[in-house]
Amino acid sequence: MRASTLLAGLASAAVVLASDVVDLTKSGQAGFEDFVQDSSLALVEFYAPWCGHCKALAPHYEEAATILKKDNIPIAKIDCTEAQDVCSGQGVNGYPTLKVFRNGVAADYAGTRKTDGIVSYMKKQSLPAVSDVTAANHDEFKSADKVVLIAYVDESDSKTQEAFKTFANQHRDDYLFGLSTDAATHSAANVKPPQVVMYKSFDEGRNDLEGSISEDSLFDFAKEHSVPLLDEISPDNFATYAEAGIPLAYIFVPSNDAKRDEIVDAIKPVAREHKGKLNFVWIDSNKFADHAKSLNLQEPKWPAFAIQSIQDMTKFPLDQSKDVSHDNVAAFVKDFVAGKIKPSIKSQKAPTQDGPVFVLVADEFDQVTNGDKDILVEFYAPWCGHCKKLAPIYDTLGEEFSNVKDKLVIAKFDATENDVPSSAGFRVTGFPTLKFKAAGTDEWISYEGDRSLESLREFLETNATNDILSPDDAEAELEGETEVKSGRHDEL
Structure with a gap:
């Protein structure tokens, strides 16, 4: 009796441990190639056991595999810490990487990493x-x-x-x-x-x-x-809204707020009235408080409301002293649609300029960058290690060109405390970012060279419209001791 009970328990455990995900780890390159070549359609996850994102995906991946098994769509995984040759051969450089294979030909997976998203995406691929x-x-x-x-x-x-x-x-x-x-x-x-x-x-x-x-x-x-009237937004569906091409209106509210549904429901009539002009969402302010801050909602006071135009890189926060009520949001959205609200630009106060590098703030951005001077701007974050390493080199660069401040501006811009105005035409996605604009032009050029003093100096002398050679360099040039480096000179 006890033996049969034990066998039943083991059988039950085997059912629990059974997986519909095909593990290709031990099969090597040949086994992997056989699998993808023999599959008219398959999904493969390239993962690492220590990867947190891989662990979060695992239960969704298992569920999707079980569901898709009924449609004869195999789901597989391969551990890149053990099958390095396979993963490097597929160009995997981050985890998890998911790829769709059709008879051995790979394509990037572009769905979400939730069960229903994986199932939906692969079913579409099968049809x-x-x-x-x-x-x-x-x-x-x-x-x-x-x-x-x-x-x-x-x-x-x-x-x-x-x-x-x-x-x-x-x-x-x-x-x-x-x-x-x-x-x-x-x-x-x-x-x-x-x-x-x-x-x-x-x-x-x-x-x-x-x-x-x-x-x-x-x-x-x-x-x-194709998008819900007012749904929760998260990393899984953000791309859908970002690619919709219309502004996004956020209600920031804690997911565990007892009045969350009441707050969201009160805004639905506003969302319905402006459907097709704006997409409305609610977002968990406990998880995404930093995103609220990026939209210039500075106080951790919830609920809060803001509109973002991803395409125009502009943001419009509702005054946080006002309640997020139907009437307040309706009036704010109506004025936004009518073009009566100016975008919010976060800016530090303009400081006294007493260093070798000009401290640029958002309020002065257009005024400083649209003059008759060449300008190089470093967009940085105070906590960034690479920025700290560049700082003394950048200061020295400012000192070297201090005698031509009427022709060239060497500036720095704290992108954590200032918004890059939409007029700039670009977004800063990493630190440090260095951008140059020649006098009399509208085009910003990205500096892609190494961050040495010599390379920065050569870049400026090559790209500047104005004559920015120092007196010593100019004298040496006349004596024929140096090559002409300035981008603006006469042919002899």
């Missing part, structure tokens, strides 16, 4: 860009994913069919597409061709596009209706 929809599979197909687009078109309408198929090929990773030319299906779906219906698992559940259907109208239609 043609556009699936045939008939009366027999219509109900199943329209609920097969979070967002499904079905075109109901007469069989003779080749123009609409072609536009829909072209759009589907361009966005097959984003949505599930179906095409029906069957009159019985059209009748059952209560449509009049040509018509495209978006079926979705959120909000109103269905949106219709009628009349003339083109790639442009499909793009606008999908952009407006």
Whole structure:
């Protein structure tokens, strides 16, 4: 009796430990190649056991493997600490890296790292860009994913069919597409061709596009209706909103706030009124307080509200002395849409200039950088080790060109305390970043050389519009002792 109980326990444990993820670690290069070559479609994770992101992905990856097994879509993993040759051969330089393989040909995985995202993405990959929809599979197909687009078109309408198929090929990773030319299906779906219906698992559940259907109208239609009216935003779905091309309105509220749903629901009518002009989201202020700060919401006071235009690199925080109520948010959004609100630019106060390097702040950015002087700006963070190492070299550079301050500005800009104005036309994504603008031009040039004094000096003398040679260099040039380094000189 006890033996049978033990065997039952072991069997149960085996079921628990069983995995539908294929482990390619021990199979080596040959086993890996056999697996991907033999698979018409497969997903492979390249991971390291110590990687925190890999550990977070693991349960979602396991669940997805079990679900996708029913669709004959294999999911595999390979430990790059043991199979280094395989991983280096696939160009893996970070963990986890996920790749989709079709008969041995790799493509980057572009879905989310949650179970439903992995399943949805791989199912889309398994289907043609556009699936045939008939009366027999219509109900199943329209609920097969979070967002499904079905075109109901007469069989003779080749123009609409072609536009829909072209759009589907361009966005097959984003949505599930179906095409029906069957009159019985059209009748059952209560449509009049040509018509495209978006079926979705959120909000109103269905949106219709009628009349003339083109790639442009499909793009606008999908952009407006494919995201929820007001959903939570996180790293998993941020790209969807960032690529939507319209401003993003955030409600910052703790996820464990007892009134969270009440606060969010109060803003939904505002979101509905401006649908297609702004996307509204709520975000966990406990996890993403730093993002609130980056939108110039300075006080840790929640709830808070802000609008961000990712494309224009501008931000519009609601005054934190005001409640995040329907009326306050509605008035703020109305003024934003009407262009009555100026973007918020965080800036330090302009300091007294007493060092070899000009201290540039956001409030003076346009004034200083649009003059008749050449300018080199270091965008830095006080905590950045590379910036600290550059500091004495940069100070020396400022001292060397101190005699031509009327022609050249050597400046530094604390990008943690100042916003780079949208007029600059670029974003700073790492520190230190060095940018140069020649006098009389609008173009910023990135400095990509090494951070030695000699290289920085040569870069300035080569790219400056103004004559910035020091008196000693100028004298040496006249005596023929040095080559002409300035970017502005006469040919002899």
